[in-house]
Amino acid sequence: MSLDQPLQSAEGLELGTTPEDAAGLGAGRRPSFIRQAVITQPQAIVGLAILGFFVLVALVGPALLSQDPKTKVGPVFGHPSAEWPLGLDGGGANMIPLLIAGARVSLEVGFLAALVAMFIGGSVGLASGFFGGRIDTVLMRFTDYILVIPDIPLMVMAAALFGRSLRNIIIIIGIIYWTSTARLIRAQVLSVRERVYVKRSRSLGAGNNRLIFKHILPQVAPLLIANMVLMVALAIFAETFIAFLGLGDPSAISWGKLIENAFTDHAVLNDAWWAILWPGVCVTLVILACTMVGQSMEDALNPRLRVGHLSVNRFRVRVLPRKPPKP
Amino acid sequence: MRSDYVIKRVLFALVTVWVAITLNFLLFRTLPGNAVSALRCRACTEQFKEAQIKELGLDESKWTQYKLYVQDLAHGNLGNSLTTEGPVWDEIKPALKNTLPMIILGTGFSIIFGILAGVIASWRRGTWVDRGNMWVSLAFYSMPPQWLGLMLIFFVATAVGLPQSGLASPDLGVLSSPSFAEYWSDRLQHMILPALTLGLVLYGDYTLIVRSAMLETLGEDYVLTARAKGLSNWAIVWKHGLRNALLPIVTLVALSLGFIIGGTFTIEYVFSYPGVGYETVQAIDRRDYPVLQGIFLLLTMSVILFNLIADLLYFKLDPRVTS
Numbered sequence: 001m002s003l004d005q006p007l008q009s010a011e012g013l014e015l016g017t018t019p020e021d022a023a024g025l026g027a028g029r030r031p032s033f034i035r036q037a038v039i040t041q042p043q044a045i046v047g048l049a050i051l052g053f054f055v056l057v058a059l060v061g062p063a064l065l066s067q068d069p070k071t072k073v074g075p076v077f078g079h080p081s082a083e084w085p086l087g088l089d090g091g092g093a094n095m096i097p098l099l100i101a102g103a104r105v106s107l108e109v110g111f112l113a114a115l116v117a118m119f120i121g122g123s124v125g126l127a128s129g130f131f132g133g134r135i136d137t138v139l140m141r142f143t144d145y146i147l148v149i150p151d152i153p154l155m156v157m158a159a160a161l162f163g164r165s166l167r168n169i170i171i172i173i174g175i176i177y178w179t180s181t182a183r184l185i186r187a188q189v190l191s192v193r194e195r196v197y198v199k200r201s202r203s204l205g206a207g208n209n210r211l212i213f214k215h216i217l218p219q220v221a222p223l224l225i226a227n228m229v230l231m232v233a234l235a236i237f238a239e240t241f242i243a244f245l246g247l248g249d250p251s252a253i254s255w256g257k258l259i260e261n262a263f264t265d266h267a268v269l270n271d272a273w274w275a276i277l278w279p280g281v282c283v284t285l286v287i288l289a290c291t292m293v294g295q296s297m298e299d300a301l302n303p304r305l306r307v308g309h310l311s312v313n314r315f316r317v318r319v320l321p322r323k324p325p326k327p
Numbered sequence: 328m329r330s331d332y333v334i335k336r337v338l339f340a341l342v343t344v345w346v347a348i349t350l351n352f353l354l355f356r357t358l359p360g361n362a363v364s365a366l367r368c369r370a371c372t373e374q375f376k377e378a379q380i381k382e383l384g385l386d387e388s389k390w391t392q393y394k395l396y397v398q399d400l401a402h403g404n405l406g407n408s409l410t411t412e413g414p415v416w417d418e419i420k421p422a423l424k425n426t427l428p429m430i431i432l433g434t435g436f437s438i439i440f441g442i443l444a445g446v447i448a449s450w451r452r453g454t455w456v457d458r459g460n461m462w463v464s465l466a467f468y469s470m471p472p473q474w475l476g477l478m479l480i481f482f483v484a485t486a487v488g489l490p491q492s493g494l495a496s497p498d499l500g501v502l503s504s505p506s507f508a509e510y511w512s513d514r515l516q517h518m519i520l521p522a523l524t525l526g527l528v529l530y531g532d533y534t535l536i537v538r539s540a541m542l543e544t545l546g547e548d549y550v551l552t553a554r555a556k557g558l559s560n561w562a563i564v565w566k567h568g569l570r571n572a573l574l575p576i577v578t579l580v581a582l583s584l585g586f587i588i589g590g591t592f593t594i595e596y597v598f599s600y601p602g603v604g605y606e607t608v609q610a611i612d613r614r615d616y617p618v619l620q621g622i623f624l625l626l627t628m629s630v631i632l633f634n635l636i637a638d639l640l641y642f643k644l645d646p647r648v649t650s
Contacts, residue, residue, distance in 0.1 A: 145346040150588055153588060153626045156611070245592065276474065280475075280478070283474065288468075288469040
């Protein structure tokens with residue numbers, strides 16, 4: 001396999017993929033290839049724009065707020081008006097600063113939880129794919145068992161038992177969502193491991209550390225990043241879930257928490273739709289944007305995944321069993 | 328080969344059950360303090376708590392506790408609720424009865440419309456129908472279920488005149504016992520909005536799955552052959568396309584059960600629909616760990632079972648899968 005392996009040969013990330021039919025992407029061209037693929041896809045541009053906007057708000061916004069976002073500025077569940085375009089919440093606080101503060105917490109949770117998941121999943125996948133043999137068997141068995149256990153109930157239980165602080169929630173989400181990443185990375189490592197330059201380097205006496213960090217990790221990194229973008233969406237989704245069940249950090253304002261607060265403050269009885277609509281719109285937009293960007297990146301990296309599915313991520317499915325090769 | 332595969336899958340399921348039981352035990356027994364000390368209820372005096380600790384064997388070593396737990400489970404004993412003191416199963420059973428029809432209604436809705444929309448989108452791929460459908464599905468895919476449920480309450484429930492919460496109207500059967508039809512139409516009305524919420528969230532998922540499975544199938548040689556034979560579009564899409572695309576769809580739908588169950592937690596909470604999800608939220612509120620533990624175990628078992636069924640079904644539908 002040459003370094004400039006054409007992209008068309010990129011295939012399968014299925015369970016038990018053999019190195020031969022797994023991805024064989026060109027090494028040198030990949031970064032620019034991603035950039036191109038993302039830029040030429042309209043949905044990726046839209047996604048990036050939305051994501052960029054919210055990241056900017058999360059980074060800069062809270063610093064611009066002159067007072068605590070929870071400050072009471074008007075009547076409880078005040079109607080949207082010229083003074084308060086998005087209305088007031090159940091504590092009479094202006095929705096706009098609340099949403100800005102929420103952006104920071106929600107994105108932070110999403111990003112950090114995804115980072116935890118990436119770290120665990122990436123390490124397991126790397127170790128499993130690189131060392132193979134018994135380590136692989138043990139790690140992948142374990143991954144499979146965890147994959148089958150329904151994630152949201154597990155997460156809710158764990159949050160109910162250990163949660164109620166942002167740190168715990170981040171760790172819980174991260175610990176639960178690493179499995180699909182481990183599988184994905186393992187398949188990719190299996191293919192990279194067998195490439196000529198890796199073999200050559202190994203026969204020249206490169207140690208495992210050097211092989212992993214110099215040769216394999218850089219090859220796997222783009223896929224890991226694409227996966228991470230999708231994972232951020234999943235983590236934000238999970239956070240709204242935990243927060244809504246009253247298991248969130250009581251002191252942190254996240255979008256999920258805003259929905260929960262409005263709900264428990266009887267927004268329904270007060271017909272205060274604005275207190276719930278906007279946080280949800282923010283969550284939906286960010287998840288949508290992450291999904292579009294992550295999906296475009298994965299498509300670009302691995303055309304075979306185009307028929308692998310978005311839902312694979314959410315349902316954490318082992319990717320569909322492989323079809324027999326056509327004669 | 329054939330029996331090999333089946334045995335392997337069954338073994339895998341059994342080991343997973345064991346992993347789930349152990350995880351369940353570990354989660355609930357490695358807490359700082361213990362399940363009883365965190366209990367919140369009116370009748371929970373110090374004496375009561377001490378008695379509970381004795382009864383649950385919390386003063387024994389962890390290993391003995393584990394053995395006791397597994398033994399109890401083997402006898403079908405999920406333990407007793409800390410708040411009502413009745414068996415956990417008696418708490419879960421009525422909730423399960425309420426949840427099942429709601430889930431079936433919602434999932435049925437999403438399967439039917441998901442397949443329809445997915446097939447149409449794949450057939451008209453690249454057109455505005457496909458693109459529009461894609462955006463709609465992606466949007467539903469991205470929405471938190473609890474938020475979607477609340478939006479339905481705000482903007483649909485009153486407009487259409489559907490009840491927003493509960494299992495049945497409180498005034499039904501107060502003056503006279505309702506007829507069978509009255510009773511069920513009332514139940515159904517209360518079920519529609521939660522089921523619709525679940526259905527819409529799943530609709531996004533299913534449409535995307537069906538579309539991509541169909542796109543793959545429509546690219547196969549036998550579809551080209553069917554077209555060359557001059558078959559009608561109808562026959563090509565439904566008989567040659569969908570029938571083969573159903574394979575991945577069936578498994579993915581079966582595997583989405585974990586997500587469906589998770590979704591019911593918040594959806595039932597939003598609609599105060601007294602099902603398993605609502606029961607879970609209540610148990611969390613009361614820190615009633617035996618109930619939580621029982622629910623979690625039950626949900627995990629059903630997901631493992633469905634995974635097994637999906638695996639075997641896949642094998643049945645596609646004998647090529649043997650590895």
